[in-house]
Each structure stands twice: as C-alpha cells, then as structure tokens.
Amino acid sequence: MPASPIRKLTPFADQAKRDGKKVYHLNIGQPDIETPAGMLDAIKNIDFKVWSYTPSEGTLAYRTKLTEYYNKLAYNINPDEILVTVGGSEAITIAMQACINEGDEIIIPEPFYANYNGFACMSNVVVKPILSVIENGFALPPISEFEKLINRKTKAIIICNPNNPTGYLYSKQELEALRELCLKYNLFLFSDEAYREFCYDGQAFISPMHLKGLDEHVVVLDTVSKRYSACGARLGCLITKNKDVIAAGLKFAQARLSPGMVEQIAATAAIDTPKSYFEKVNKEYTLRRDALVSRLNKMQGVFCPNPGGAFYVVAKLPIDNADKFCQWMLEEFDYNNSTVMMAPATGFYSTKDAGKNEVRLAYVLNKEELEAAMTCLEQALKVYPGRV
C-alpha cells in the first residue's frame, strides 16, 4: 500500500442499523414531513434537453426568485448578494474559506452542529468553543466570555439560529449584543439559518440581517433542506452584502463549477409554497415538541428546556455517559421489542467531557411514535446500569 498516511477527520455519528427490533430514529435531522407538492411537480415538469451546468453562482432566475423570499423577511438584498451553494454544507465551507485564513480562529457557542468541526478541519480553521448551558436553555453565553477568547487570530463568530442541536431561538437582545461585539472587534458574524422557518409560540425570527451597521460583517448560511423538507436536494446559499466575500466565495464556487440545475428549478418553484404549508408544518412540530418536552420532564431525573425553534431538544438524563447509554439502548435494551436511537450530546461539544449526560432528540416522527419512543426511553432509564 502507498506510504501516504491517510488524513484523519472526526467521524460522523454512526448510522448503525439494528435489525430485529423497531428503532425510533430520533438521532437525525431527516424530517418525515412531505416536500411541498409544487416543488416536486417542478421536477416532474422539467422540459430541457441538455442537463447543463448553470452559472457557478446559481441561475439568475433562481437568485432573483430567492430575493422575493428574503425581502419578505426584510433582508433587503438583491440577486448579486446571493451565492447558490451545494447544500448548506457548502455555504458553511465557502464562508470559512472565503473569510478566514488558515490557522485563524472562529468562535462557536457549544453545543454546536458537529459538522462545523469537519468544515473547519477541511478549511484549516481553528474552532474556539464557548460553553452555553442547559440550565438557562442554552442561551447565548455572556459577552464577557466571548471577549476572553478574542485575540488577533479571531476572525468570526458563527451562530445557528434557531439552534441545532439545542433548538434555542436567539433573542433580539442577544443578537444586538453580538452586533456590538462584532463591530468592536471587527469580526464576521456567520448566521446559520437552516431552521429559520421553525419558530414556535408566536416568536419572531430575528436575523443579523435585520441589525444596523453590520452589512459588511454578516454572512447568512442557508439551505432548502429543512425549509421544504428537501434534504436530498443539496441546495443552499450564502448571502452577504460584503462584496469582497461574494467575490472570494465565487472563486471557490467556480472551482466546483455549478450547483445542481434540477434543484434550482425545483427550489425556484418552492418559493411559491403557500403559507398554509408552513403553518401546518409548524403546528405539527409544536405538537411534537410539546409532547416530547412534557414527557421528558416528567421522567425522574430528566431535565429538558422547552426550545423556541428548530426540531431538536437537548435533554439532561440521569446517566453516567451518553455515548455508552445510547449504545446500550441500541444493543442491550428493548421494550416491547423496540428501542430509541438518540445522538449523544458529546458529539456536539468541542470541550472534552462536556455534555456527557445529555442527548439530542430530533422530533422528526409523528406524535404517536414520539409518545411510544418516550415510553421506551422512560423504561430504559429505569433499568440502565449506569444510572446516576
């Protein structure tokens, strides 16, 4: 075998399959919600003869239609301020590559979306985590804690809002505090808004795009994956009013030539998805969240904050070790021949041993299945040998 050592990268969560018993998959963010019919119809109605490249930045038709969507949210952007990407993943990678030099640092409140580590690793960007805590529902850590981490190498802060994995929805006050910080230290503010459409209890979604004086600092990272339950479309975008970032990002986009053509056609149609679709989806997720959070907090020794958005919760369990517990659930435990697959929260922390008694649950199953999964979890906690 060639002598080349193979580079190491943090492994992704194991998507093990356990045959023989029913597994409630609360571990991944693949919703069961149907993709809007208009989006799927657009795929079925394609009428081109040559499946060709599109411009690297995305088609003008799609970027123009996207501004309709964003400007209804008062982002006040034009098509030149959008770079269409291959999934939200590429938006994150391109933002890092375009804005942060190798060896420079990005601050991320933890727990955070585990793949940020992978993208940072690929971009040779150093992740500096800053701890948010379950006791206050994973609110933004105090600004003074950010300031302790900031140094000459600090180039950006990334927030995911509403948050994956915690579901936390940042408040206007928290975003204003970040605004001050980014202006004071001249930092980029990356805003991962994959879950923007999923805000509950009548709470408004606030984007850094709504804040004054931050045009050159804000880079929005977005995707159609969750908004339209179209994870397999692999279509996202990066939005910024900073022309240098668009120009630098475009060079990385040009290197991979083009985002998908069929996806852009479908996503253009998706912008006309009726409001009723989102209302129905949000009602469904609210029901599920309420059921999940209520059941969790009724279990002895369990604490789960009630998050304002996304479709995840992080819960604290009376266990010794979340990795062990989740594995035990899959391999050793069953209740009526069923079990629950969850994501150990340790995977979302960069700090060693953080989140050892926490798990992330995605409420991507219907209420009946969630209730059954919670009954199963409740029984498991009663008999788990590592209960504390």
Add this chain to the structure above:
Amino acid sequence: MPASPIRKLTPFADQAKRDGKKVYHLNIGQPDIETPAGMLDAIKNIDFKVWSYTPSEGTLAYRTKLTEYYNKLAYNINPDEILVTVGGSEAITIAMQACINEGDEIIIPEPFYANYNGFACMSNVVVKPILSVIENGFALPPISEFEKLINRKTKAIIICNPNNPTGYLYSKQELEALRELCLKYNLFLFSDEAYREFCYDGQAFISPMHLKGLDEHVVVLDTVSKRYSACGARLGCLITKNKDVIAAGLKFAQARLSPGMVEQIAATAAIDTPKSYFEKVNKEYTLRRDALVSRLNKMQGVFCPNPGGAFYVVAKLPIDNADKFCQWMLEEFDYNNSTVMMAPATGFYSTKDAGKNEVRLAYVLNKEELEAAMTCLEQALKVYPGRV
C-alpha cells in the same frame, strides 16, 4: 469592514459575454449533445414524497447499478468500492484530501485541467507540473522526468485520460510505465476518466484499473457530466479497491452529508442508455474533430495534433500571447459580425509562460458552426497585430 484578509484563489476563466456580435463558444466543455431520454424520463417519473438525504456514500441501488457499467469495462469492482460524489469535482477533492497530507505533493502532466489547481489549493496539496509538449501530441512525458520530481513528499500522480485539455489518449505502454513508477515509489495513481466514453478511431480506452498489482494505488475519478451530457447533474464517483481510501473518503463525504437524490435516480436509469446513443455521439464528435483539426492545420503557422479522445484540441497559433489574442478576438475583432471565444492554454499550465502561443478549443458545436468559427479564426489570424 472586518480585518480578515480574504483568501486568494486562482480565478476561473472569465466567462465574459459580448453582446452585439455572434460569439462561437469553443471555450468551455458544455456539450450541446442531448442528455439520454431515459435519464431525463427518470427525473420526470420520480414518485417520492420526501426529498430526503441518501447515504453519504450514495444509494446502494445506484452503486450496484454502477458496478454493471464498470464491470462491463472489466473493472471488476463491487458497490463497496464506489463512493458517489457531488460531481467529478468532489471526487478529485476527496481523493486529494483522503490520500495526500497537507503540504505533500502531487505530480500532474501539464497542460492540465485548470481546476486541479483549485482543488489542490483547497486541500493544501502542492502541485508539481511536468511538461508534456505539443510536438508529440502531448504524449506522456518520459518517466525519467517524473523521477526527477519525486521526493519524500510525493504522494500521487494524476492523469486525465482522455485528456482535458489536450484530448490525448494514453496508450497501454504509457500506463504500464506509470504502473512501474507508482509501484517503485509507492505512489497513488489518480485516474480522471471523465471523458472515457469519448475515444475515437477505434482506439480502446485503457484504465489503470486494468493493470495488474495496482489495486491499492489506483483511484478512479469519474462523473456523469460528459458521459451523458449531464454536466448540471453534479454527480460523480470515486472508485478504488484501497479500503483505507474509501474509509477516509467516506468521512469527507459524511461531512457534506449526501449526494443529490434525484441525480442518483436519474443516473441509475442512465446506465441502461443504449449503445447506439454513444455510437451516435462518438460519430458526431469524430466528424467535428476531423473538421476542426483539418481546418486548423490548413491555416498558415498553425499546428494542431489530432487527439484520440475527449472533445478538446490544443492548437499552436502564430501569436505573441494567447491571453491577449483571445481577449482581442472578443473585444476588437469580428468577421461578418461574429467572433470565436477560446481558452488560452496558459490557464492549463502551472509553469510560468508555458502555452503562451497555444489555445484550447472545445468542439461542442455542430460541424457547420465549427466551420464558420474556423473561417472566423483564420481571418482573425491574418489581421491580429501580435502575429509572429
């Protein structure tokens, strides 16, 4: 504006549009050939309700169907030896990231596909070019030249076969020589086979997959873009019998979650494209190549080898500077209100000033248009102020 310097990356060829006169676009590899009907029908016939992620390595259904295609070519592979990628671009990036450590080196015969530089830059891999020359049609440089470049940091060689930009088709002897070299120095051999289906004059395509004892060394990089004229599908794959490379590559694939779902459905159907489709396409390209090469060599001071594959030629012109000439063609020249857009070959060389009197022409237009474009080029060369 944030203090962060924006990273620099080699810019892609300018895709300028020149209004007011007809431009024959011979500069890019976007074929005018129709995508197979069966592939487009598969898109129109999708019947899923949730556009979901697929496994990061690609669906088993698609990888299984792909083995049918490759095993007809005697690659003797199974689905586990395939990693489905987002375009051929990602296959190249993942191969570099999985096999070559940061700061280590890859040898590439030049002129080469310009984006190799971009992928290497993103992967912090150092490109060592090795000159192939127009006089022998851009045949493989002598092995002794490779050996001069090999040192402790050398980890891989990449060939593109048939070649972009030269159209050169490597012979069995050349591949055998590379085999010896890779075994002797324990190097990976990346084989970019995007143009595999485009071999002319009855010449057989030989892959490093056909060579003995090289299983752990060969990484094939492929795409559906050219094979099915489906550049906008953004679907490729990486093939290797080296299990460590598959395992490392999978981690990078997992970081971006999933290749496109609709594309995999379409590409699965594409495997059943009738042989007659490829025969027709190859007949068409042969006609075009013959017309193009013949016209070029009839022009005074022009030399163009007759390549065995792909749909490009590199021609030597009696000019001072290809960048200047191509720009002049667009901005200053017209013949009957038309002009020709070509890619200066300088963009395909890593060595400074190499290819200064060469251009790449893609024969992606029909024969009539190619003839008209050649008449236009002939006239241009007569009046170009920088003619030498």
